[in-house]
Amino acid sequence: MADARAGCVVAAAGVLTDKANTAAVQSNGSGKELRMTARVGQKAPDFEASALMEGTFKNVRLSEYSGKWVVLCFYPGDFTFV
Amino acid sequence: MTAVAVKYKELRALGVEILAVSTDSRFTHKIWQEQELSKMVEGGVPFPMLSDAGGAIGEGYGVYDTAASVDIRVRFIIDPDGVIRGAEILTPEVGRNVSELFRQVLAFQHVVKTGEVTPSGWQPGKPTLKPGFALAGNVWKEWKVESAFS
Numbered sequence: 001m002a003d004a005r006a007g008c009v010v011a012a013a014g015v016l017t018d019k020a021n022t023a024a025v026q027s028n029g030s031g032k033e034l035r036m037t038a039r040v041g042q043k044a045p046d047f048e049a050s051a052l053m054e055g056t057f058k059n060v061r062l063s064e065y066s067g068k069w070v071v072l073c074f075y076p077g078d079f080t081f082v
Numbered sequence: 083m084t085a086v087a088v089k090y091k092e093l094r095a096l097g098v099e100i101l102a103v104s105t106d107s108r109f110t111h112k113i114w115q116e117q118e119l120s121k122m123v124e125g126g127v128p129f130p131m132l133s134d135a136g137g138a139i140g141e142g143y144g145v146y147d148t149a150a151s152v153d154i155r156v157r158f159i160i161d162p163d164g165v166i167r168g169a170e171i172l173t174p175e176v177g178r179n180v181s182e183l184f185r186q187v188l189a190f191q192h193v194v195k196t197g198e199v200t201p202s203g204w205q206p207g208k209p210t211l212k213p214g215f216a217l218a219g220n221v222w223k224e225w226k227v228e229s230a231f232s
Contacts, residue, residue, distance in 0.1 A: 012133075015142040038143040040169055044160045045142045049103065052111040053130035060101070060130050063164070069098040069187060070160040074134075074145045074153040075083065076174045078106045078114040 012059045013048035044072070084122040085180045090129060097162075098187055100129035105140070105152050108133045145171075159186060161194065203230030 038045060044062060051060045062070070086093070086100055093100060106114070111131040120126035132139075140146030140153035147154050157178055159168035167190045172178065189200040198210040201221075211217060211224055 014136075014138040038145075038158065038166055038169070040166050042166060043164050044158065044166045046164075047139045047142065049132040049134060049139060050108045051101075051130040051132040052108050052115060057108050057112075058130075060132055062101070062160075065099050065101075065160075066164055067162045069096070069162060069191070070158075071086075071093070071098055071100050071183065071187070072143075072158040072160060073083075073086070073100065073102045073178075074140060074143070074156045074158075075102065075104050076150070076152040076155060077104050078110050079118065080174070081177065 012050040013061075016046040016048060016061070016063075044070075083127060084119060085177075086183070087119070087123045087127045087129070089180055089184070092184075093187075096184075096187060096191070101132055102127070102129060103132040103134050103139060103153060105134050105137055107135055157183070159183075159190060161190065201225050201230070202227075 046061065046063045048059055048061045051058055053060065062072070083102060086102075090100065104111075108131075111133065115126045115131070134140050134153055137146040137148075137151065137153060143156070143158070145153050145156040155172045155174055155176075155178070157168075157170045158166050161167050168186055170178065170182075185205060188206050189204055192206075192210065193199060196210070197212075199213050200210050204210065208229065209225065211221065217224065
């Protein structure tokens, strides 16, 4: 789990495309852009995001959790009830 | 969020990791943790809170609401091979049920371990079914609908 420097300039990679999940890559119809769609029964798209964890800022990749069960919870926003 | 946080140790004991994601920045996560979450659960939320600023990850998962510029409330269960097993999608007004999360995780773990399947309303310890030729057309002998509710 790479330590990210806390400065604003260190960007996380976002969605990662690689051989493992090219099956999940589909055209969005315009032909200009490739997008991934998540479906049950298919490989979860890998990504890297900046995160608050263990009392500091780090970058996290989903693929670092390979071999474990992962509950990935998207929610609409901080300071709301979630 | 805090409901999952108080059950974090139990989830870890099942080999489950939690990742929370919103479009807020990591700085906003920090302030929310300090100003509110740490007052609701001792020590604050113990699992990573990820920033999906711009919504690219949410878009990749089909959960980004472009009109509101937020990721909608969706919970995925991903197995150790990285395959998505479950997705629960709710509009923002209704929160999730952590007990149901436990039930689904235990069901998927049982299914992966045994090759059996878990019928409606299954809870740990309750009967499972063995899919195959013999079961086809004979579920009614093996499983009663009342057991979905008791």
